[in-house]
Amino acid sequence: MTLLSATGLNASLGTRKVLHDISLSLSAGHLVALVGPNGAGKTTLLRALAGLIPSSGEIRIAGDMLAALPLRERAKRFAYLPQGHMVHWPLPARDIVALGRYPHGATDPARLSQRDLDAVIRAMQAVDVTEFADRRVTELSGGERSRVALARVLAVEAPVILADEPTASLDPRHRIDVMQKLRNVADAGVLVIVVTHDLGLAARFADHVLLLSEGRLVAQGAPREALSEAVMAEVFRISAYRAEYRSEAVIVPWADV
Amino acid sequence: MSVQDFALASEAAARRRWGATAALAALVVLLALISLGIGPVRLSPLTVTEALFGGATDVAQVIVREIRLPRTILAFAIGGILGLSGAALQGLLRNPLASPSLFGAPQSAAFGAVLVISLGLADVRSYALPVVAIIAAFGSVFALLAIAGRNAGLLILILAGLAISSFAGAATALVMNLSSNPFVVLEIAFWLLGSLEDRSFQHVALALPFIVAGAMILLSQASAFRALTLGEEAAQSLGVDVGRLRLLVITGVALGVGGAVAVTGTIGFIGLVAPHLMRPVIGHDPARLLVPSALAGSALLLAADIAVRIIPSTSDIKVGVLTSIIGVPFFLYLIMRERRALGGGVA
Known part of the structure; x- marks a missing residue:
């Protein structure tokens, strides 16, 4: 298909x-x-x-034409992981992963709905990053950071x-x-x-x-x-x-x- | 980690942030009361509070409500918009060294005002001055967008902003250079230093709507700044219209800073310093930094404006001079701290 x-x-x-x-x-x-x-x-x-x-x-x-989809809708269908796992501010890993829920309207990581919270935790578990959820991503090793980036992408559930x-x-x-x-x-x-x-x-x-x-x-x-x-x-x-x-x-x- | 742990840790962090923000708000109120009490006639914060709400003596009421209140309101609002603009630009550019002057808006606003003064079109305390300053600030931002183009990268924006602020500075210098009247030059020079002295409710009425509109625009974009933490591409893939965001931020900054500069002259470095003071307390999340940075900006300008009135001196110290004297070493300290990151480029 x-x-x-x-x-x-x-x-x-x-x-x-x-x-x-x-x-x-x-x-x-x-x-x-x-x-x-x-x-x-x-x-x-x-x-x-x-x-x-x-x-x-x-x-x-x-089946849908991409060009006809609004930005938000595209964001729900494509989870995009750019090169280099760039994170510009030293936020805790959990906040980075929670950004994966942004396309679903969850713009504040401190106020996630149960559904968004579940998705975030599922994503973190899938790539094994729950143990450093509270650590700043800038303090993580390259391998750990790449997994946090991956969790962020998975959390979109696209x-x-x-x-x-x-x-x-x-x-x-x-x-x-x-x-x-x-x-x-x-x-x-x-x-x-x-x-x-x-x-x-x-x-x-x-x-x-x-x-x-x-x-x-x-x-x-x-x-x-x-x-x-x-x-x-x-x-x-x-x-x-x-x-x-x-x-x-x-x-x-x-x-x- | 369970769902509960996750929620608990989030709540603890949120409580800490709210506590810090509330404490900061209390500090701003206290500084405002002190600011209202300082002058040729010193009034205690208690007397000031009474006078504000129609108590105390008639004389105290006139002093507080008619003479000093505009100055305090302006210090609060302008400090706030400068802090907020700094935090918003730092969020947009993901660069802790960004500040409102980066886009050349304040310098252009100052140029507009200087032009009015030197052509003798109006007195420094008339309406024409702020209006032209606001128009000039707008002009500079439109020019910036025209030069940078629709999908311009941040590097182009920064370079264009630098060019525009240099141009505005040079144009200001040229106007002063060509002016044949030494009194006018002196007046301009003093106006450029930045001051809150002798401001009336006319000034408040003219600056405040622009400041409020600018602040609303910037605050409405808070969560987009958070998404930008991952870079423009990732933010775009999350559904942030980065081009529109950039336009909104520049408009918000121009409105707020243009309005502010128009009635006070240039007051620098508050936009740079305020977000930095807040990061250790609030954290680095650019969305959460907006309101605390605005409050910190208000506190800084209120404090600086109190300081210029109590520092013993034969002539008045201008508040803009004081903020720069304190701000520039801080800026250099930041450059030193960010040296390694800066070596890596602007993006």
């Missing part, structure tokens, strides 16, 4: 055209990895899909989660941890789109891979097909070691000299 689709999507940053005629169709319950070289337009595609930047073409979410490099700057254990949590969210019926440079994580956790190159969608499909040797050689100019470990796909990028 298609949840999110785009047809003939084009987007520009200033005068530079960043996305060229992108069409895709994604289903609920899938973890989608959006990969591609630096500057391929991954972040722009993510923003365009969430309606955060203007684009031409048609985007549909659960049908689509768009995460821009949620695993960047994390150590291997936390990378796997974050991807595993996103995998669990997808398994619960959410469409999760993750921008990542880690092809190994993409191969292991994703149902579907979108490969962008110079603003065009050059390959998509199951990880092993979308990240085939020919495609990787052409787009990333690398080869890769391919194997299977505990019945999951392993791809280790290897640069040719």
Whole structure:
């Protein structure tokens, strides 16, 4: 069942055209990895899909035209996690997570309805951050902070989660941890789109891979097909070691000299 | 953590904030009473209270209600709007160094007023002065928006604000430079220093509606500032119309600060200092900081205005001079403290 689709999507940053005629169709319950070289337009595609930047073409979410939806309604349907988990003021983790309820009208973390409170606590439990709910996010480690950011996104309880490099700057254990949590969210019926440079994580956790190159969608499909040797050689100019470990796909990028 | 723990911790924090805000409000009332009691005839806070409500002697009533009340109301309202504007701009820009003067509105308002004085169009105590100052403040904000464009980043806004405030400063200097009448130049120079002396209910009536309108606009955007804690993109994804928010904040600041500068000249640094004094008590949540920052601004300006009247001196010290003398070292201290963060850029 298609949840999110785009047809003939084009987007520009200033005068530079960043996305060229992108069409895709994604289903609920899938973890989608959006990969591609630096500057391929991954972040722009993510923003365009969430309606955060203007684009031409048609985007549909659960049958509705995105362009026709008011801002509040979009906010309920797309939970967006920007790069870097930026938090500008040292607020307690619980207040950050509670901001996930903002689209639902809960603008004050001190006065949450029972429903909002439940959603916040569910989200915090799902990523294991309840123990530092009262600590300031600026005092947390990178791994802890990324989980708080993830909890904030989960608290929206949106049908689509768009995460821009949620695993960047994390150590291997936390990378796997974050991807595993996103995998669990997808398994619960959410469409999760993750921008990542880690092809190994993409191969292991994703149902579907979108490969962008110079603003065009050059390959998509199951990880092993979308990240085939020919495609990787052409787009990333690398080869890769391919194997299977505990019945999951392993791809280790290897640069040719 | 259970639902109950969560709610309890929230309530404890809320109680602490309310306690602090109530204490601050009490301080503002006390300072207002002291401010009403100070002058050539000193009155105790008790006498002041009686006079305010129609008691005490007729003389005390005239002194308190007709001579001193406008000054105290202006100190309260202008301190408040400056503190509120500072907190709102810091929330909008997510930068603890932002303050109303960042957008060039006060400097432009001052330029408008100076132009009126130097052209001899009106006396410093007439209506024309504040009206032109407010128009100039508005003009500067519209110019800022026109230069920055619709979806401008914060960096562009800050640079445009800097350019506009520099331009307003230079234009003010030019007007003084060209003025052939040394008395006018002296009058302008004193007016620019910022003062609350000899203000009447005329001044209050002219400034207050703008200050109140500005304050209402800024307060109505409180929760959007909280969402902005996550950055503009995330705030937008949560349903905040960031472009509209920016426009509203600039309008609110222009209304409030334009109205304020018009009747007092430039009084600096209250908008910068007030939110900082409140953060250790209230926390860093930009939405919760608005009202306490306004109260802190009121308290600061009332206190400064009391201070200039009791500091022994052969000539009057202007309140704007005092706030700058105290404010600038504080500003430098903040720059030092924020040095590392500032190195990282404006965004």
